[in-house]
Amino acid sequence: MAGRWRDLGLAALGLLLLLLVPAFGAPPAIRDFIMFGMAYGLLAMSLNLLIGYTGLVSFGHAMFFAAGAYAFGLAMQSGKFSIPAAFVLAIGFTAVMALIVGAICVRLNEIYFAFLTLAFQMLFYNIILGWVSFTGGDQGLMGGIPRPKFLGIDLADRTQLYIFCSVAFVVCIAILRQIVTSPFGYTLRMIRDNQERAAFLGINVPVVKLACFVISACIAGVGGILLTLFVSGAYPNFGFWTTSGEAIFMILLGGSNVFLGPLVGTVILRLLNDITVSYTSHTELVLGIVILVLVLGLRKGPLDLLAERWENRRQAAAQAIRDAADKDAGKGDS
Amino acid sequence: MDLDALLRCVGTTSCVVTQLTSGMIIGMLLFLIASGVTLIFGVLNVINFAHGSLYMIGAYAAWTFYQLTGSYFVSALGAAVAVGVLGVLFERVLMSKVYGSNVLMQLLVCYAVVLISDDLIKIIWGPVPLSMGMPPEFRLPPIRFMGGVIPPFYLFMILAAMAIGLLLWLVIVRTRFGSIVRAAAINGPMVSALGIRVNLYYAAVFGIGSALAGAAGALAAPVRSLTPGMGFSILIESFIVTVIGGMGSIVGAFVASIIIGLTRSFGSIGFPLFVDGVMFLIMALVLIFKPSGLFGRPHR
Numbered sequence: 001m002a003g004r005w006r007d008l009g010l011a012a013l014g015l016l017l018l019l020l021v022p023a024f025g026a027p028p029a030i031r032d033f034i035m036f037g038m039a040y041g042l043l044a045m046s047l048n049l050l051i052g053y054t055g056l057v058s059f060g061h062a063m064f065f066a067a068g069a070y071a072f073g074l075a076m077q078s079g080k081f082s083i084p085a086a087f088v089l090a091i092g093f094t095a096v097m098a099l100i101v102g103a104i105c106v107r108l109n110e111i112y113f114a115f116l117t118l119a120f121q122m123l124f125y126n127i128i129l130g131w132v133s134f135t136g137g138d139q140g141l142m143g144g145i146p147r148p149k150f151l152g153i154d155l156a157d158r159t160q161l162y163i164f165c166s167v168a169f170v171v172c173i174a175i176l177r178q179i180v181t182s183p184f185g186y187t188l189r190m191i192r193d194n195q196e197r198a199a200f201l202g203i204n205v206p207v208v209k210l211a212c213f214v215i216s217a218c219i220a221g222v223g224g225i226l227l228t229l230f231v232s233g234a235y236p237n238f239g240f241w242t243t244s245g246e247a248i249f250m251i252l253l254g255g256s257n258v259f260l261g262p263l264v265g266t267v268i269l270r271l272l273n274d275i276t277v278s279y280t281s282h283t284e285l286v287l288g289i290v291i292l293v294l295v296l297g298l299r300k301g302p303l304d305l306l307a308e309r310w311e312n313r314r315q316a317a318a319q320a321i322r323d324a325a326d327k328d329a330g331k332g333d334s
Numbered sequence: 335m336d337l338d339a340l341l342r343c344v345g346t347t348s349c350v351v352t353q354l355t356s357g358m359i360i361g362m363l364l365f366l367i368a369s370g371v372t373l374i375f376g377v378l379n380v381i382n383f384a385h386g387s388l389y390m391i392g393a394y395a396a397w398t399f400y401q402l403t404g405s406y407f408v409s410a411l412g413a414a415v416a417v418g419v420l421g422v423l424f425e426r427v428l429m430s431k432v433y434g435s436n437v438l439m440q441l442l443v444c445y446a447v448v449l450i451s452d453d454l455i456k457i458i459w460g461p462v463p464l465s466m467g468m469p470p471e472f473r474l475p476p477i478r479f480m481g482g483v484i485p486p487f488y489l490f491m492i493l494a495a496m497a498i499g500l501l502l503w504l505v506i507v508r509t510r511f512g513s514i515v516r517a518a519a520i521n522g523p524m525v526s527a528l529g530i531r532v533n534l535y536y537a538a539v540f541g542i543g544s545a546l547a548g549a550a551g552a553l554a555a556p557v558r559s560l561t562p563g564m565g566f567s568i569l570i571e572s573f574i575v576t577v578i579g580g581m582g583s584i585v586g587a588f589v590a591s592i593i594i595g596l597t598r599s600f601g602s603i604g605f606p607l608f609v610d611g612v613m614f615l616i617m618a619l620v621l622i623f624k625p626s627g628l629f630g631r632p633h634r
Contacts (some may be wrong), residue, residue: 104618106623107625110436111381112577115381115573118383118570119570119614119617122567123611127610127611131607133520141452246420248438248442249445249522252438282453284450284452284453285450285457288445288448288450288453288586291442291445295432295442295443296428296431296443
């Protein structure tokens with residue numbers, strides 16, 4: 001229980017820090033960077049619920065990111081919904097889609113799961129590209145997303161939009177934190193480590209996996225909604241396979257065993273991207289080489305490695321103290 | 335949705351012949367790629383997500399060899415061999431390092447290779463789509479058959495792909511090399527304990543699978559436009575083919591490729607917007623009713 005209050009306190013602190021950024025008049029570039037980071041951060045964090053906690057390597061997570069973005073954008077453009085109603089509607093749409101895709105995929109083994117999620121993502125992407133009259137095809141949702149006022153909040157205002165996104169972001173992260181520290185979260189880890197044993201203990205493994213898949217998809221959908229609000233449009237590349245690949249790479253960069261790791265990875269990747277773009281147009285080449293060096297050189301994410309080292313050192317220190325204590329006790333006996 | 339057009343087409347032999355041939359060339363290209371994916375998976379138990387890139391490199395290599403030599407047959411053969419060698423390098427230098435680790439690491443290595451090869455293609459051949467044009471060997475009058483028109487190159491493509499598939503099947507089923515490969519697929523360490531250098535066989539299988547993708551690229555080069563990233567959509571389709579046919583089964587890949595090829599060619603007349611959807615529907619049905627695929631063994 002103490003852990004829960006501490007987590008909520010940390011979430012409030014994080015929110016406060018995020019809100020302080022506009023208060024101190026940070027340049028728009030930094031604010032934009034943070035807003036992009038929040039949208040993609042939710043994508044990476046929610047994907048890690050699948051990859052890091054449940055062992056479900058999904059290669060199609062960006063489809064839910066795009067689903068949230070397009071459902072929200074289309075709902076707002078129809079002019080029939082207020083922003084909160086469209087928000088809920090978009091998450092509902094993402095959940096239904098995840099339920100269908102998940103129901104087909106979660107029973108499959110690891111490799112099948114990876115490429116079927118990839119295949120479904122490409123189906124969704126092709127639908128977006130092909131259904132030009134509805135989605136605008138490769139041009140994306142053009143003409144901007146209307147942002148009518150609700151409850152006195154005006155999201156057309158940059159600062160209010162920033163505050164709205166920060167709150168939504170921190171709430172999602174807090175929900176994820178609650179999930180991974182709950183009994184459900186420990187069930188997910190057990191499934192990752194040994195699903196036969198989990199099944200023996202009476203856990204309905206496919207149902208738990210499906211629930212995790214849907215929750216994770218919904219949070220990715222929120223990320224998509226934030227991005228739509230931010231760029232005032234939705235584009236097919238939100239759901240392209242490279243976006244899923246980037247999300248996986250963010251997890252690798254940040255580490256899948258540290259709760260906020262994927263978020264750190266998001267920041268690193270976006271910085272890396274911005275820096276390479278300013279030097280060369282061949283960002284993909286640079287990115288690919290970085291991935292190869294990390295995967296083949298370190299064999300895990302840099303932050304995971306640091307966390308592991310730190311843990312080892314702490315254990316070694318604790319062992320040293322215990323040894324010293326044993327020695328003292330031995331002296332006392334003799 | 336225009337099912338009338340589909341019915342009208344099925345009513346005339348000329349339309350059926352034309353659509354059958356175009357369905358068969360889609361199917362045979364898919365078969366060459368999917369059989370590589372399925373062979374590599376069956377023996378090494380890894381999914382090569384970079385297989386589409388090998389197909390792309392094959393097409394570009396064929397284009398360059400064709401510019402240099404002017405002979406389509408030489409360039410097709412050269413592309414297949416070059417991509418095969420590249421595949422062996424890829425396996426030895428990169429993939430073999432992540433066999434033991436989880437799927438995530440394999441996925442990331444392939445993702446990196448796809449990114450790098452797409453960018454390298456842009457650097458070497460430029461981002462503008464290239465086209466090879468029909469080689470002079472095949473600038474012949476089209477073959478007329480039951481009212482339909484078949485370009486000679488299409489016929490060559492279909493026959494070449496079938497011949498390659500048959501050769502592959504014979505090598506796997508009838509030769510000593512094939513029996514060692516099949517044994518390694520079931521129990522690699524045991525084969526190794528019998529004094530066979532099983533790593534060499536792994537590399538060879540990867541090389542053969544890659545050469546198949548290279549050959550597919552070379553066969554596609556005269557009839558498709560060459561763009562960076564052209565490998566990705568065909569990779570997804572070849573996954574669908576392997577799921578329908580059954581992972582690890584070459585016969586399954588053959589049958590499923592023809593199913594998907596014909597769905598594509600006839601579907602483009604009757605329900606152009608839903609072709610992808612129908613392909614996925616077939617795959618979903620197979621997964622629900624026969625998860626191991628039409629010709630696959632049950633999962634280990």
